Amino acid sequence: MMNYSEIPREFKKVKVAASLLSANMLEIGSDVMKLKDAGVDLLHLDVMDGHFVPNLTFGPDFARRLYEVGIPLDVHLMVSNPECMLDQFCDYAEYVTIHAEATPHVHRLLRRIREKGCKSGVALNPSTSPNFLQYVLDETDLILIMTVNPGLGGQSFIPSMLHKIKEIRDLIDQAGLPIEIQVDGGITGDNAHEVIKKGADILVSGNYIFSSDDMAAAVYSLRGTSLKEC
Numbered sequence: 001m002m003n004y005s006e007i008p009r010e011f012k013k014v015k016v017a018a019s020l021l022s023a024n025m026l027e028i029g030s031d032v033m034k035l036k037d038a039g040v041d042l043l044h045l046d047v048m049d050g051h052f053v054p055n056l057t058f059g060p061d062f063a064r065r066l067y068e069v070g071i072p073l074d075v076h077l078m079v080s081n082p083e084c085m086l087d088q089f090c091d092y093a094e095y096v097t098i099h100a101e102a103t104p105h106v107h108r109l110l111r112r113i114r115e116k117g118c119k120s121g122v123a124l125n126p127s128t129s130p131n132f133l134q135y136v137l138d139e140t141d142l143i144l145i146m147t148v149n150p151g152l153g154g155q156s157f158i159p160s161m162l163h164k165i166k167e168i169r170d171l172i173d174q175a176g177l178p179i180e181i182q183v184d185g186g187i188t189g190d191n192a193h194e195v196i197k198k199g200a201d202i203l204v205s206g207n208y209i210f211s212s213d214d215m216a217a218a219v220y221s222l223r224g225t226s227l228k229e230c
């Protein structure tokens, strides 16, 4: 019998985080219940401020309502100076992720997220180098790799990001730290397996899940081969 650490990454169960950015806002309540039935692991909440990215989305009151649903919340802050609103989201989230490009105080804020009892995430835009991560690894529980430019759902995956996922996987493994890799942008049933093989632990998916007639089947197809089938 193999022990879990010997099982190839592509056969391990990945988490699926459904991005609510692609939901129909007039039907969001029933869509969230459908996601719960479909067995998503996390609700991914894309918070945008119209400044760091050219779009506006959700605030902390909405996060509080989602918290009551009982699916762990994964907050992706695409906002300039996230220190201004961090604490409010920490009250309701399991993961809170800030962008490396959005503040000069990444190290301090990752610490702050942990102090508030959440898992700390740092996100990198497609053009941001993994070198950035070197001095914040000890404060990080999750690295979010953007595989589209942030701001909109439904964009196409940028193929050169596959190499970046592998590079960051190697960095984490060499450091021997239990940091999860989240991949966000353009994830579908067609590219999920490749992304998992390169090192992803959590897949964010919006358009692919919400445009499907069967959310449960879409979530299943993203997970790839489950541990059971090994």
Ligand code: DX5
Pocket: 019, 021, 022, 044, 046, 076, 148, 149, 150, 151, 152, 153, 154, 155, 184, 185, 186, 187, 204, 205, 206, 207, 208
């Ligand atoms: C993009 C957001 C993503 C997006 C993913 O700025 O961070 O979370 O909603 O959606 P899809 O899967 O449609 O690319």
Ligand code: ZN
Pocket: 019, 044, 045, 046, 076, 184, 204
């Ligand atoms: Zn996101």
